C-alpha cells in the first residue's frame with residue numbers, strides 16, 4: 001500500500017527550503033531563506049529560559065498566553081495603528097506560517113478562489129492548493145511592482161473568497177501603499193472576500209518608508225485578517241511564534257483550528273516573545289537600518305557583477321533582473337565549482353543559483369566580510385548562468401511552481 005492523498009500530490013518541497021538544505025550540505029552562507037542570524041534580543045531568550053526554569057512548560061490556551069496576546073494588542077495599536085481586543089481577536093499561532101494556514105482553513109472551502117499577487121510567496125500558494133482552493137494571479141509590474149487595478153478587478157469572480165497581500169512582499173520587496181491597500185480593501189468588500197495580509201517583514205522597510213496594515217484603514221477593517229510573527233523581528237525563526245488578528249467571529253474558528261492541529265504555540269517561547277515585546281523603539285529602528293545597509297551592500301555587489309538589481313522597498317532580499325529560459329535549458333544540471341553555494345543539481349527545480357532566487361542580507365557582522373566576498377562571487381557566477389536560469393520572479397511561467 002503506497003497511497004498518498006490527492007491533496008499532497010501536487011505539493012513539493014518549497015524552493016527556498018530546498019536551497020537551504022543544499023546550502024547547509026555544502027557549508028555555504030544562506031542568502032536565500034530569511035534565516036536571520038542577527039543576535040537575538042537578550043530579553044527574548046531570558047524570558048524563555050525563565051519560563052522553562054519555572055516549569056511554564058505545559059500547554060497554553062490554544063489562543064496563546066494572556067500576557068502575550070495583551071502585548072500583541074498593544075503592539076498592534078502602537079505600531080500597526082489599529083486596536084484589537086486581546087481576549088477575542090488575537091490567536092497566537094505556530095509562526096505566521098501557522099497563522100496563514102489556520103486562517104485559510106477556518107475561512108475557505110475547497111473550490112473557493114483566492115487571488116495572489118505575482119510574484120507570490122510559495123507557501124501561500126501551496127497552503128491554498130493543499131486545501132483545494134483555486135488560485136488566480138495578478139502580476140505586480142516591475143520595476144516598482146505597480147498593481148494593475150483593472151487586472152485585479154478582472155480577477156474577481158463570484159467564487160472569489162479572498163486575496164493575499166504580503167507587505168513588505170516576499171519575494172519582490174514591494175511595500176504596499178495606503179492608497180493601494182484602500183483600493184484592494186474596497187474590491188474585497190465589494191466581492192465579500194477576505195484580505196489575508198502577511199506582514200512578517202513589517203519592521204524591515206527602507207528609504208524612510210512606513211509599513212501600513214490594511215486593518216488600520218477604517219473602511220477595510222472588517223475584511224482584514226492580519227497575520228504576522230516574530231521570526232524576523234527578533235531573529236528567532238526557529239521559535240515558531242506568530243499571530244493572527246481578526247474580527248472575533250473569525251478569530252474564534254481560527255483558534256479552534258490552531259488547537260486541532262497544533263494545540264498551542266510553544267509555551268515557554270511565547271513567554272520569551274512576551275518579554276521581547278517590552279523592548280524599546282530604537283531596537284526596531286536599528287533593525288531596519290542594519291538591513292538597509294545589507295541591502296545596499298548586496299545591490300552594489302550585484303551591480304558590479306553586471307546585474308540590475310530591483311531594489312527592495314522592504315524585506316530582507318534583493319532580486320537581480322534575469323532572463324527567462326526555455327524548458328529545455330531549465331532541465332540542465334548546473335555545476336559551479338567556483339562558488340560552493342551552487343552545487344550539482346538533482347532536478348530542474350534546483351537549478352536556481354541562490355543569488356537569483358533571493359539574496360538575503362542576513363549574515364551577522366562577524367561574517368559580513370566573508371559574506372560580501374561570497375555575495376560577489378555568487379553574483380559573478382549568476383551572471384554567467386543567467387541565460388539558463390528560470391525566471392523565479394514568475395515561477396509559474398517558468399514551470400517552477
Ligand SMILES: Cc1ncc(COP(=O)(O)O)c(C=O)c1O
Nearest residue numbers: 034095096097121170229231242
Ligand atoms: C512572506 C513570509 N511569510 C512567512 C514566513 C515565515 O514566517 P514564520 O517564521 O513566522 O512562519 C516567511 C519566511 O521566510 C516569509 O517570507
